[in-house]
Amino acid sequence: MEPIPETAESVGALGSLRGEDDLLEQLIGMSESVREVVPECVGMSLGYLADGTTMTLAATSTEIALLDAVQYLDGGPCVEAVEAGQVLEVNEPDALDESAWRLFSEATAGAGIKSTLTLPILVNGNVTGSVNLYAASPRAFSGHHQQLADIFGASAPHAVTNADLGFNTRAVAEEAPLIMREDDTIQTALGYLTASYGVDQISAYERLEDAASRAGVTVLRFAQTIVDLRGSQSSE
Numbered sequence: 001m002e003p004i005p006e007t008a009e010s011v012g013a014l015g016s017l018r019g020e021d022d023l024l025e026q027l028i029g030m031s032e033s034v035r036e037v038v039p040e041c042v043g044m045s046l047g048y049l050a051d052g053t054t055m056t057l058a059a060t061s062t063e064i065a066l067l068d069a070v071q072y073l074d075g076g077p078c079v080e081a082v083e084a085g086q087v088l089e090v091n092e093p094d095a096l097d098e099s100a101w102r103l104f105s106e107a108t109a110g111a112g113i114k115s116t117l118t119l120p121i122l123v124n125g126n127v128t129g130s131v132n133l134y135a136a137s138p139r140a141f142s143g144h145h146q147q148l149a150d151i152f153g154a155s156a157p158h159a160v161t162n163a164d165l166g167f168n169t170r171a172v173a174e175e176a177p178l179i180m181r182e183d184d185t186i187q188t189a190l191g192y193l194t195a196s197y198g199v200d201q202i203s204a205y206e207r208l209e210d211a212a213s214r215a216g217v218t219v220l221r222f223a224q225t226i227v228d229l230r231g232s233q234s235s236e
C-alpha cells in the first residue's frame with residue numbers, strides 16, 4: 001500500500017519542516033505491517049484534527065482518499081470515531097440502513113470495500129486524529145484490533161502531532177475555482193447536492209470544496225465521484 005504522490009509530497013514536506021525525514025518511511029512501514037496482520041486490507045488513511053476538523057494527512061490511494069472525502073461530506077465511521085474517541089468497526093457497509101451514511105455505503109460498495117476499522121489516535125488522552133483501514137472482505141479486522149492498535153501506537157501519534165493545515169492543499173488547487181464552477185461535472189454534482197441537502201448552489205459548492213480539500217483530492221475528481229454514485233443509484 002504505497003502512498004499516493006500527493007501524500008508523498010505533503011508528508012515529505014511536513015517531515016522536512018520538522019526535521020523528520022523518515023516520516024514517509026514510517027507511514028509506508030505501518031501500512032506494510034497492517035497487511036501482515038490483515039492481508040485483505042486494501043487501503044488506509046491517516047487523519048488528523050485541526051481546530052476540531054478532521055483532515056486526511058496520508059492515503060494509500062486516490063480511491064481511499066475519495067472514500068474519506070465522502071465521509072467528510074456526508075458522514076461515516078472515520079468522522080464518528082474521532083468525535084466519539086472510540087474504535088469503530090463496520091462490516092458490510094453497503095448494507096447500512098439508508099438513513100445512516102448512505103453515500104458512504106454506496107461509495108464503499110462501488111469500491112469493493114466490505115469492512116472498515118477506524119482507530120482514534122490519542123495524545124495525552126486527547127483525540128488528535130485517526131487511522132482508517134479498508135478491507136475487501138467482511139469482518140477482516142475482527143479479532144485484530146489490539147494488534148493493529150499496537151502497530152500505530154507510537155508512529156501514528158508521532159505523525160499527526162503538529163500536522164500543519166498548509167500541507168493539506170496538495171492537489172486541490174490544480175484548477176481555478178471559476179473554471180471548476182463552469183464544469184459540467186461539477187454542475188451536475190452540485191445539482192445532486194442541492195437536492196439532497198436542501199441548500200443553494202453556493203452552499204453546495206462550499207460543501208463539495210471543503211470535503212475535497214480535507215481529503216486532499218481535487219474538487220473535479222470528487223465531483224465525478226458524486227456524479228458516478230448518483231448515476232448508478234438512478235439506474236437501478
